[in-house]
Every structure is written in C-alpha cells, then in structure tokens.
Amino acid sequence: MKKGIKRRVVWSYLVLIIFSVALFEAIILFALRVYYVDGIKQTLRDQGRLFSSYYEQELINNELLNDPGKLLNQYRLSVSAEVQLIDVKGNIIADTHQNNKKSISDYEDVKSALSGGTGYLDTNAADGERILYVTQPLKRGSTVIGAIRFTTSMERLNHVFSKNMLILLSFGGIVILTAAIISFFLANTITKPISAITKAAEQMASGKFATRIKKENEDEIGKLADTLNYMAIQIEKHEQLKNEFIASVSHELRTPLTSIKGWAVTLNSMSEEDFFRDGLEIISTESDRLNQLLNDLLDFSSLSSGKLPLVFENVTLPPLLQQVIHQLTPRAQRQGIKLTGQIDEELEPILADQNRLKQVLMNLLDNAFKFTPYGGTIIVMLKSKGKEAIIKVIDSGRGISEEDLQLVKKKFYKGKSKGAGSGLGLAIVDEIIQAHRGKFLLSSRNGGGTTAEIRLPLQ
Numbered sequence: 001m002k003k004g005i006k007r008r009v010v011w012s013y014l015v016l017i018i019f020s021v022a023l024f025e026a027i028i029l030f031a032l033r034v035y036y037v038d039g040i041k042q043t044l045r046d047q048g049r050l051f052s053s054y055y056e057q058e059l060i061n062n063e064l065l066n067d068p069g070k071l072l073n074q075y076r077l078s079v080s081a082e083v084q085l086i087d088v089k090g091n092i093i094a095d096t097h098q099n100n101k102k103s104i105s106d107y108e109d110v111k112s113a114l115s116g117g118t119g120y121l122d123t124n125a126a127d128g129e130r131i132l133y134v135t136q137p138l139k140r141g142s143t144v145i146g147a148i149r150f151t152t153s154m155e156r157l158n159h160v161f162s163k164n165m166l167i168l169l170s171f172g173g174i175v176i177l178t179a180a181i182i183s184f185f186l187a188n189t190i191t192k193p194i195s196a197i198t199k200a201a202e203q204m205a206s207g208k209f210a211t212r213i214k215k216e217n218e219d220e221i222g223k224l225a226d227t228l229n230y231m232a233i234q235i236e237k238h239e240q241l242k243n244e245f246i247a248s249v250s251h252e253l254r255t256p257l258t259s260i261k262g263w264a265v266t267l268n269s270m271s272e273e274d275f276f277r278d279g280l281e282i283i284s285t286e287s288d289r290l291n292q293l294l295n296d297l298l299d300f301s302s303l304s305s306g307k308l309p310l311v312f313e314n315v316t317l318p319p320l321l322q323q324v325i326h327q328l329t330p331r332a333q334r335q336g337i338k339l340t341g342q343i344d345e346e347l348e349p350i351l352a353d354q355n356r357l358k359q360v361l362m363n364l365l366d367n368a369f370k371f372t373p374y375g376g377t378i379i380v381m382l383k384s385k386g387k388e389a390i391i392k393v394i395d396s397g398r399g400i401s402e403e404d405l406q407l408v409k410k411k412f413y414k415g416k417s418k419g420a421g422s423g424l425g426l427a428i429v430d431e432i433i434q435a436h437r438g439k440f441l442l443s444s445r446n447g448g449g450t451t452a453e454i455r456l457p458l459q
Contacts, residue, residue: 005191013183014176021172029165036157037122041134044081044150045118048136051148068094081152086135088114088146104149109135113147122154130154193221201228209236253294261287310353310435317389318345320354321382324361328369336374343382350389350456356432363425364393364452371397371450384458391454400444408442 068085072094085094090105104110109119113135121133135149193216203211209232213225261284268280325341332339361380368378372395381392400408408426426442433440437457444450 005187005194009187009190010180010183013186014180017179017183018176021175025168025172028168029161032164033161036161037132037154040132040152040154040157041120044132044134044152045136047150048118048134048148052136052138072096081150084149084151085138086110086114086147086149088144090114093146107133107135109133110147110149113137113149114144116144119147130158190221193217193225197221197225197228204228204232204235209239253290257287257291257294261291310356312351312353314349315352315354315357316349317347317357317382317391318343320358321361321380321391324358324365325380328362328365331369332378335369335372337369337372338377339380340377341380341382343380344384347382347384347389348458350458352436352456353432357436360429360432360454361391361393363429367425367452368393368395368397368450371395371399373397387458389456389458391456393452394449396449399446399448399450400442401446405442405444 072083072085082095082097082099084092084096084099084104086104087093089103090107090110091103092099092101105114107119107121109121112119114137116137116139118137119133119135121135123131123133125131130153132152132154133149134152135147137144138146138148197213200211200213211232212229215222215225215229264280264284264287268277268284271277271280321341321343325339329339365378365380372378376396378396379392379394381390381394383390426440430440433454433456439453439455441453441455442450443453
C-alpha cells in the first residue's frame with residue numbers, strides 16, 4: 001500500500017481497534033483471573049468454616065489437641081487440596097500429606113489466621129509451580145485455638161485460564177482482521193473518489209477541459225467534484241471564446257495578407273530599383289511568415305477545441321517517412337547537413353491521419369534544420385517496440401537547455417535560441433500525437449543535440 005490517505009486511514013482505524021481490543025481483552029483476562037482465584041479462595045474458605053461447624057462441639061471441649069489426626073481423617077473433604085491443622089503457636093499437628101515441616105508460624109497466611117482473620121498466600125514453589133494457601137482460624141467462642149490450612153496447586157487453574165486466554169486472543173485476532181478488511185474498504189470509499197478527482201484534475205490541467213468528475217456522494221468530496229466540474233465548464237467556455245476569437249481574427253487577417261503578398265509580388269516584378277525590390281521582397285517574406293503563423297494558430301485552435309476532424313485510415317509508416325526525407329533532402333544539401341533514415345521496412349500499418357502525421361514530421365524536421373549547424377547530422381528512425389511504433393528525429397544541433405526543455409511544448413513558448421519560431425510548432429505536434437492516443441517526448445542537453453520521440457499504438 002502506497003503512502004497516502006488510504007494508508008493513514010487504515011492505520012488510524014487499526015490502531016484504534018487494536019488498542020480497544022487489547023484493552024478490552026486485558027480487562028476481561030484480569031477479571032477472569034480474579035474470578036477464578038476468588039472462586040478457589042471462596043471454596044477453600046467455605047471448607048474451613050464447614051470444618052469448624054462440623055466439629056463445633058469438639059472445639060468447644062478443646063479436643064483439637066487431643067487427637068487432631070482423627071478429627072482431620074474423619075472429616076470428608078470435598079476439595080482436592082492438602083489440609084493441615086495448626087495449633088495456636090503455628091505448629092502442624094495434623095496433615096493429610098507427609099510434610100517434614102513442623103512449624104509454619106512465619107507464613108503470612110498463618111499469622112493472619114491465628115490473629116482471627118482468614119489468611120491467603122499465593123506463591124511459587126521451588127519447582128516453579130504456582131501454589132495457593134488459604135488458612136481459616138478455628139475458634140472456641142471468640143478465642144482462636146488453632147487454624148486449618150488448605151494448600152492447592154494453581155496449575156489446573158492456569159491451564160483453564162490459558163485455554164480461555166487463547167480463545168479470547170483468537171477472537172481478538174478475528175476482530176482485528178475483520179476490522180482491517182473493513183478499514184481497507186472504508187478507506188477506499190474516501191481514497192477512490194479522491195484518486196478519481198486527482199486524475200480528472202490532472203487531465204484538466206493538461207488542457208482537457210471536457211473532463212467531468214462523477215459525483216459519488218453528497219459530502220465534502222462530492223462538493224469538491226462539483227466545484228472542479230464548475231471550474232472546468234467556465235474554463236471551457238473561455239477557451240471556446242478564445243478559439244473562436246483566434247479563428248475569426250485569423251480569417252479576417254488572411255484576406256489583407258493575401259492582398260499584401262499579391263501586390264508585393266506584382267510591384268516587385270515591375271520595379272527596377274534595387275532599394276524598392278529589396279523592400280518588396282521583405283514585405284513578401286514577412287507576409288508568408290504571418291500567413292504561416294495564422295495557419296498554425298488556426299490548426300492549434302481547432303486541435304485544442306476538438307473541431308479539427310482527423311481522418312483515420314491504415315497508414316504504412318515506412319513510405320511516409322521515406323517521402324518526407326526525400327522531400328527535405330534538397331534543403332539538407334543546401335545547409336550542408338547529412339539527412340539519413342534508419343527505417344524498419346517490415347513495420348505493420350497503423351491507424352492514423354496521414355496528412356497530420358506528415359505535418360508532425362515536417363515540424364520536427366524543420367526544428368532540427370533550424371538548430372543543426374553546417375556539417376551536422378539528422379537521423380530519422382522508425383522501429384517497433386512491443387505494441388508501439390516509435391519514430392525518432394535525432395539531430396546533432398546545439399540542444400535545448402534543461403530549463404527550456406520543460407516548457408518548449410507549451411503553446412506560445414519561445415526559447416532563448418536565436419532561431420526560435422512562433423512557439424506553436426511543438427504544441428501542435430503534441431496535440432496531434434495526443435489525438436492519435438500516442439506520446440510525444442523530448443530529450444536534449446546543451447551542445448549535445450536533441451531527440452524528438454513519437455510513440456504511436458500499433459493496431
């Protein structure tokens with residue numbers, strides 16, 4: 001489980017439940033232990049009282065010291081324990097078991113009994129066995145004339161207690177496991193909507209403002225989904241207005257530009273002065289540049305709004321790349337650049353818009369020619385990897401700085417290089433490739449050339 005809200009929620013539930021179960025079981029086990037021990041103490045204490053009641057007349061006649069062994073053997077004990085009769089000095093005067101000890105007056109339970117109260121002693125024997133002593137005073141009226149002491153092993157109690165403890169621990173483990181599963185599903189009810197919102201927000205941030213978040217519940221997360229959807233709707237409206245404005249302005253500018261270009265060419269052919277011819281040539285060139293910029297603006301606006309229809313058909317990439325290389329070979333020769341292709345001729349056709357793919361290749365190669373010096377190389381590569389067709393345009397140019405590399409695909413971003421264009425070329429490439437469900441990647445370093453990579457899904 002990755003670090004995040006889900007992990008924190010699950011662990012919050014689990015820690016709370018583990019603590020509650022542990023505390024609850026500790027209280028139950030403690031109470032159970034006290035209940036069992038108190039039960040044994042009560043039983044042995046009652047046996048001492050029954051013994052006193054049974055021999056009440058003998059105790060009144062002070063016959064305890066005359067024949068204590070007979071009194072002990074005549075009494076039918078209902079407990080499994082060693083029983084000792086003790087005189088007022090703490091000496092053992094009768095015992096159901098053989099015992100070498102004669103005086104036990106130093107034991108706390110014996111002292112308590114000879115003082116008139118019931119004495120208890122819970123201790124470990126030499127072999128580690130747990131032993132419980134219960135000593136009940138024997139009285140003649142209000143005078144203590146001796147005591148009866150019961151000694152029993154706690155091993156059976158420990159066995160029963162351990163068995164119950166295992167049952168409780170097993171039950172606690174089941175509760176914790178069930179809680180973990182429930183916590184996981186409860187965490188999912190929080191994290192899944194958040195993950196969906198995060199994914200949708202990332203798509204919105206990348207410019208896909210038509211994305212909408214499905215509202216699951218009427219809670220804070222649902223309110224956040226509504227807010228993001230409202231924001232996307234408003235941005236989409238503004239984007240639509242912007243695209244319509246760009247399209248309108250572009251169309252309006254195209255007519256006067258065509259007139260300027262036409263008159264510049266006409267006047268250039270009629271003029272005989274070099275000064276005027278140079279000026280008209282500049283006007284004609286700048287008209288072409290503005291016209292190209294308007295075309296880029298229209299393409300980008302249409303692609304961004306999804307209004308530019310793409311005609312998908314089976315396209316065989318090797319001939320398309322060969323055609324583009326052949327078309328740009330004269331330019332490469334003029335600029336002193338070596339343009340070569342490394343093309344896998346066996347590549348199967350893909351589903352794509354051939355004209356738009358050609359536009360992408362022309363844009364990428366145009367950039368490569370702009371930034372590759374005389375004597376440099378440009379390689380167009382085509383291969384397949386897994387279920388993707390990979391096209392690479394690799395140049396040995398000046399490269400792109402790390403700072404610019406993060407931004408060059410953004411619209412209207414112009415790098416610091418002298419030959420930077422309108423800032424729309426790579427943005428258009430990125431939009432076209434995304435429309436083909438592909439990926440457009442750039443890698444470069446200053447002075448080390450640039451690699452433009454296109455990954456397109458195979459059929």
